Amino acid sequence: DAKTTQPPSMDCAEGRAANLPCNHSTISGNEYVYWYRQIHSQGPQYIIHGLKNNETNEMASLIITEDRKSSTLILPHATLRDTAVYYCIVNSGGSNYKLTFGKGTLLTVNP
Amino acid sequence: EAEVAQSPRYKITEKSQAVAFWCDPISGHATLYWYRQILGQGPELLVQFQDESVVDDSQLPKDRFSAERLKGVDSTLKIQPAELGDSAMYLCASSFPGGHTEAFFGQGTRLTVV
Numbered sequence: 001d002a003k004t005t006q007p008p009s010m011d012c013a014e015g016r017a018a019n020l021p022c023n024h025s026t027i028s029g030n031e032y033v034y035w036y037r038q039i040h041s042q043g044p045q046y047i048i049h050g051l052k053n054n055e056t057n058e059m060a061s062l063i064i065t066e067d068r069k070s071s072t073l074i075l076p077h078a079t080l081r082d083t084a085v086y087y088c089i090v091n092s093g094g095s096n097y098k099l100t101f102g103k104g105t106l107l108t109v110n111p
Numbered sequence: 112e113a114e115v116a117q118s119p120r121y122k123i124t125e126k127s128q129a130v131a132f133w134c135d136p137i138s139g140h141a142t143l144y145w146y147r148q149i150l151g152q153g154p155e156l157l158v159q160f161q162d163e164s165v166v167d168d169s170q171l172p173k174d175r176f177s178a179e180r181l182k183g184v185d186s187t188l189k190i191q192p193a194e195l196g197d198s199a200m201y202l203c204a205s206s207f208p209g210g211h212t213e214a215f216f217g218q219g220t221r222l223t224v225v
Binding site: 032042043044045046049085087091098099100101102103104 | 115144146151152153154155156159167202204211213214215216217218219
């Protein structure tokens with residue numbers, strides 16, 4: 001699976017959009033981009049995933065660049081409860097489906 | 112909402128003792144994962160099951176760790192003997208097999224070896 005690079009930390013004001021970047025320049029054609037987050041002392045929680053089209057669900061939006069070498073997770077209106085470590089993961093799925101976590105980005109939402 | 116159940120939530124054990132963790136995945140989830148998370152790092156996959164079969168245990172320290180999922184439902188992870196460096200959060204997750212699907216994680220077991 002391709003390696004991902006994320007900033008170690010970011011800050012965001014409550015109510016504003018949080019934009020979390022991820023670089024995955026070695027991604028291959030059959031690999032998806034997944035985002036999970038982990039609130040302190042809890043297990044990771046799935047947010048969203050996509051292949052090449054932008055995706056949106058009730059939690060977030062995922063924007064993948066046309067060359068698929070990077071992506072951005074957008075939390076449109078961040079709340080204090082969105083403070084967490086956010087992990088960007090690239091995975092090819094199928095029988096090799098397994099999640100390889102990096103260190104992620106600690107997003108701190110400030111009042 | 113269905114959840115992955117893990118027990119115990121916290122465990123303190125002395126080094127060289129045996130310790131076991133239990134996980135009950137979401138009903139119908141054939142794939143089960145055990146992860147270890149050291150403070151400040153992301154979770155690291157220890158073992159992955161498909162039903163009762165191990166499909167990946169390449170990162171499992173087999174001299175002291177063992178995992179089983181005898182009936183393809185719940186699972187047990189054991190450490191014997193425990194070492195100080197085993198202090199970590201042990202997370203269980205489950206998912207439907209194959210494809211591109213989300214994994215659901217339990218709350219984890221926080222192990223402290225003293």
